[in-house]
Amino acid sequence: MSSRRAFLVSLAGLCGLGVAGALGSLRYCARRSTATAARLDRLDVALERIHAPRTIGRAYRAGMDEPSLLAQLAEKPGLASAMEIDCPATRSVAIAEQIRSDFRDGDVRIEGRWVVSRSECIIAALRSA
Amino acid sequence: MIRDGRNGTFPEALDYDLVIVGAGPAGITMALELEATGLRIALLESGGEEYDDATQDLYDGRITGLDRTDLLTSRLRFLGGTSNHWGGHCLPLDPIDFERGPLNGMSGWPFPRTALEDAYRRAHTYCDLGDFDYDPATSVGTGPDDFLLTDSEAVDTAVVQQSAPTRFGPKYAAALRRSETIDLWLWTNVIDIEITADGEARSVDTRTLTGMPRRFAARQLVLACGGIETTRLMMVNNRRNGQSFGDAGGLLGRCFMDHVEGGAAFLWLDRPTPQKAYWRDDIAGPDGVTRSFVWRISEDVLRRDGLANAQFYLIPFADPAARAREREANRGWRGLKDMAKWVLGRSEYDFSFSDSYCQAVTHADAVALDALGLIDRSETATRLLLRYEAEQQPERGSYVGLTDDLDALGMPRSHLHWSPGAADRDSIIAAARLIGIEAGAADLGRLELEDHFDQPYWDANTAWHHLGSTRMAASPTSGVVDPDCRVHGTQNLFIASGSVMPSIGRANPTLTIVALSIRLADHLKALNAT
Structure with missing residues (x-):
């Protein structure tokens, strides 16, 4: 085997190991449910009424992981049901309610000096990820 | 009658039935209330009928703690006292201020507000106010749409009545001059009070800045020379004479309070809001007296959450973009007008054609929009600054003391250590948070707290209200004066001042000071009748 061929085989082997390692490490990453992630942007209307969504989101998110935030989201029936609503106007009413x-x-928090509802905090935190 | 204390032809020793020290709102009110009794009254005023630098300098002193206050200019030392630069905001203390004591467990008012109700009504007359009516609904020309958060559980709209404001000196000088029973002595400074060991106050020694001494003897003495000066006089007198009248609990000078004020938060409105009653200055009650409107936390919620009392003025801020367009249009119009005047030969100042032409051309688009009525010039607000005026809790660590420096009369100057505490700050934040909650629930907007609450004394300011340093309490170990405003341990020395207030609520204090003076006058009438 020529040294050229040996180099290419080694390179292919290393690439294979790299891909396998990368795929393996992904097992340990928190995954967002595709369905939920796709629908989170349906809650963005809530962020239009707060003036510093990123500040609020980051402040609320501190120390909290995404599954925990999604669990809090699920506890807000108005938000959970709003994500299932296709009509933007009806959805907006449900979120506002x-x-x-x-x-x-x-159920109110002071985050980043803003007095905001817990629902707004949850949405801002998820969307500032 | 008005007498000049510097005049040496008057006797150096005089006898009266009553001596009142200080001719400000409290002293003048008391003298006029008692005029009809026939008692011979000496009303002693340090200054004259006008401001005088040398007299005013007697007020200078030292400030420590929260130093955004002042001793020299916050008070005025001539006839009418500090009413000579008073802002004129009037309202009574709330019933809750009397019902509960201070939040830190110190003693509170020893009587309910009903005990002061009649005096409050009579105080209205002295302060040139109309009906004793603080119901926002009775305001002329307003309806529910002029108010915000009308259905709120936690936030109420409250009324502040606006006095002219009454300048007690000019207003009542004529009445004092023609009185046959009241002698107003000008330029007369009290430097000592003679109190016997068994607490009988017999006389005051006075001196003018020109050196003229005079002694005023009386059966009753009233100190009515302002919150800090009354305290200073008591402290100097006790120190000089080795006495401790009013100080059995070590509270003389302690528990000084002022209304803490500053910006609490911005309320960002969900939609531009047209003029509301809170930022109009043309609303009056049925009696024609101007009213302003504030938010306060309801008494139920103050009790529930253990909060100090506070009121919030709403100051509107317009949409910056709309205001910018308005300014551009104004500049364009001005350029056009100046050119038109120049053409007509009517220029009023150094006209520059190039400048005016440039203004008109640069802002032609804004002028066109304005001409078409497309620039919003209405007084709409997009956010509101909530400016608080909050109750301070009485704490021994906030106090009036004496310095080693002496004034021109040889009296130790005042030392004011004003020190609002963290509990005062936290209560303001909690009250603002409640407003934020109510605003959110009502779809009014979102509240952003100011960014200075973690700074030392959180950027707070004084309201120039000098209160609490001779606090009222039934027990001599809990206060300086008793419920009749008599100095504990004395038989006949009284205090008419905001310094007797054991807690201060949210209300600007002048109306309460005048009411307390009327109440004390009633008490003295009863004493002298027997």
Whole structure:
């Protein structure tokens, strides 16, 4: 075997190991459900009413992973159902009602100096990822 | 009658039924309330009828702690006292201020607000106010649409009445001059109070800045020379004479309070909001007295959350983009007008054709939009600054003391250590948060807290309200004066001042000071009747 061929075989082997390693490491990465991820942007309308969504999102997200945020999202029935609504206007009403409900129930946070509802925090945190 | 204390032809020793020290709102009110009783009253004023530098200098002193306050210019030392630069905001303390004590467990008011209700109504007359009516709904020319958060559980709209403002000196000088029972002594500074060991106040020694001494003896003495000066006089007197009247609990001078004020938050409105009652200055009650409107936290929620009282003024900020377009249009119009005047030969100042032409051409688009009515010039707001005026809790660490420096009369100058605490700050933040919650629930907007709350004293300012340093309490170990404003341990020495307030609520204090003076006058009438 020529040294050229030996080099190419070694290179191919190394590439194969690299691909296998990369795929293996992906097993340990948190994965977002494709369906949920695709629908998260349906909640973006909530961010239009807060003036610093990134600041709020980052502040709320501190120390929290995405599964935890998604679990909190699931606990907000208005948000969960809004993601299933195709009509933007109807969806917007459902989200607004959930946010109002948070304020009425006192489920409110001060994040980045803003007084915001928990629902707004969750959405901002997920969308600032 | 008005007398000049510098005049040596008057006797050096005089007898009266009552001596009142200080001719500001409290002292003048008390003298006029008692005029009809026939009591012979000496009303002693340090200054004259006008401002005087040398007299004013007697007020200078040292500030420590939160030093955004002042001793020399916050007060005025001539006839009418500090009412000579008073802003005129009037409202009574809220019932809750009397019902509960301070949040830190110190004693509070020893009587309910109902005990002051009649005096408040009479105080309205002295302060040139109309009806004792603080219901926003009775305001003329307003409806529910003029207010915000009307259905809120936590946030109420409250009324502040606007006095002219009354300058007590000019306003009541004529009445004092023609009085046959009140002698107003000008240029007369109290330097000592004679109090016997068993607490009988017999006389005050005075001196003018020209060196004229005079002694005023009386059956009753009232100190009404302002919150800090009254305290200073008591402290100097106790120190000089080795006495401790009013100081059994070590509280003389302690628990100084001011209303802390500053920006709490911005409320970013969901939609541009047209003029509301809160930022209009043309609303009056049925009596014609101008009113302004503030937000306050409801009494139920103050109790529920253990918050200090506070009020919030709403200051509108317009949409910056709209205002910028408006300014551009104004510049364009000005350029056109200046050129037109130049053509007509009516230029009013150094006209520059190139400048005016440039302004007109540069802003031609804005002028065109404005001409078509497409620039919004209405007074709409896109955000509101919430400016708080908050109750400070009484703490011993906030105090009035004495310095080693002496004034022109040989009296130690005042030392004010004003020190609002973290609890005061936290209460303001909690109140702002409640407003943020109500605004969110009502789809009004979102609240952004100011960024200075983690700074020392959180960038707070003074309201120039000098209160609490001779606090009222039933027990001599909990306060300096008793519920009748008599100095504990004395028989006949009284204080008429905001310094007797054991807690200060959210209200600007002048109306309460005048009401307390009326209440004390009633008490003295009753004493003298018996």
